[in-house]
Amino acid sequence: MPTTIDAKPASNKPEARPLTFAQAIAKGQTPPPAVHPELANEQPVVTIEDFCLYYGQKKALFDINMTVPNGKVTALIGPSGCGKSTLLRSVNRLNDLIDTVKITGKMSLNGDPIYSRHVDVIELRKRMGMVFQKSNPFPMSIFENVVYALRIDGENRKSVLQDVCEKSLRGAALWDEVKDRLHTSGLSLSGGQQQRLCIARAIAAEPEVLLMDEPCSALDPIATGKVEDLIHELRGNYTVLIVTHNMQQAARVSDYTAFMYLGRLVEYGPTSSIFTKPILSDTEDYVTGRFG
Ligand SMILES: Nc1ncnc2c1ncn2[C@@H]1O[C@H](COP(=O)(O)OP(=O)(O)O)[C@@H](O)[C@H]1O
Ligand SMILES: [Mg+2]
Numbered sequence: 001m002p003t004t005i006d007a008k009p010a011s012n013k014p015e016a017r018p019l020t021f022a023q024a025i026a027k028g029q030t031p032p033p034a035v036h037p038e039l040a041n042e043q044p045v046v047t048i049e050d051f052c053l054y055y056g057q058k059k060a061l062f063d064i065n066m067t068v069p070n071g072k073v074t075a076l077i078g079p080s081g082c083g084k085s086t087l088l089r090s091v092n093r094l095n096d097l098i099d100t101v102k103i104t105g106k107m108s109l110n111g112d113p114i115y116s117r118h119v120d121v122i123e124l125r126k127r128m129g130m131v132f133q134k135s136n137p138f139p140m141s142i143f144e145n146v147v148y149a150l151r152i153d154g155e156n157r158k159s160v161l162q163d164v165c166e167k168s169l170r171g172a173a174l175w176d177e178v179k180d181r182l183h184t185s186g187l188s189l190s191g192g193q194q195q196r197l198c199i200a201r202a203i204a205a206e207p208e209v210l211l212m213d214e215p216c217s218a219l220d221p222i223a224t225g226k227v228e229d230l231i232h233e234l235r236g237n238y239t240v241l242i243v244t245h246n247m248q249q250a251a252r253v254s255d256y257t258a259f260m261y262l263g264r265l266v267e268y269g270p271t272s273s274i275f276t277k278p279i280l281s282d283t284e285d286y287v288t289g290r291f292g
Contacts (some may be wrong), residue, residue, distance in 0.1 A: 044068065047108045
């Protein structure tokens with residue numbers, strides 16, 4: 001008979017192991033996200049509370065709770081179809097344009113409700129900049145593209161427009177390339193320059209948050225590098241929420257990263273922690289390429 005003095009008492013129950021986030025979702029649950037403590041020290045610009053979104057019968061976002069910190073670049077990552085674009089478009093109510101969309105929960109921009117019957121959506125959208133996958137300069141000069149929002153607001157003083165144009169193009173790291181041809185068409189620029197022009201146009205309006213949906217996905221690697229450098233440099237001066245399916249890009253440009261999966265926020269924290277010491281095994285599996 002072997003001695004059993006040091007042996008652990010035999011248990012007839014299997015050890016209770018917590019479900020992974022993905023296993024909990026598979027059981028129809030929506031576990032709370034793992035939010036790193038650093039976020040508590042940030043000043044929120046956008047606050048999202050218990051936000052759900054349905055496309056008809058299909059639920060696309062499940063109880064999203066997160067804040068977008070002031071003056072930081074926050075990346076939304078996750079597999080294709082997990083709801084990144086849906087969440088981004090919900091912030092400036094672009095999903096309102098789809099009849100079947102229903103939402104529950106709350107969002108606010110610097111304390112002002114985004115979803116309230118009394119909100120003037122046009123005025124709300126003026127407070128946010130949006131940069132899409134494909135650059136969309138207006139068919140007008142570089143100068144007029146940049147000062148577009150000011151013109152709409154009735155600003156016609158040449159010196160004001162010139163100052164804003166230069167400041168915004170410098171801010172978008174495009175000034176040196178275009179300063180001698182401000183009056184040529186925005187459409188004459190290369191793809192990467194057009195995307196930086198769209199960023200200049202967005203920042204000229206001094207938005208409280210800049211929303212970007214995969215802004216580099218139509219660009220070649222060199223143009224991508226320039227736009228990534230620019231986004232990284234916007235830190236401090238602008239609040240950016242950027243969707244990317246490219247994890248290297250998230251790691252390069254962002255201060256904070258939010259990992260989404262099947263319409264849920266899974267983990268949210270400083271980018272370096274998300275990529276090197278995430279709290280959840282689900283996040284680790286995703287960022288190391290084991291799934292998704
Ligand atoms: N206009 C739409 N109508 C119906 N379903 C949509 C629409 N847009 C997106 N979806 C669905 O919502 C889910 C999330 O999509 P999306 O936000 O585009 O994901 P991601 O940007 O992460 O790839 C997907 O299942 C997608 O098919
Ligand atoms: Mg998308």
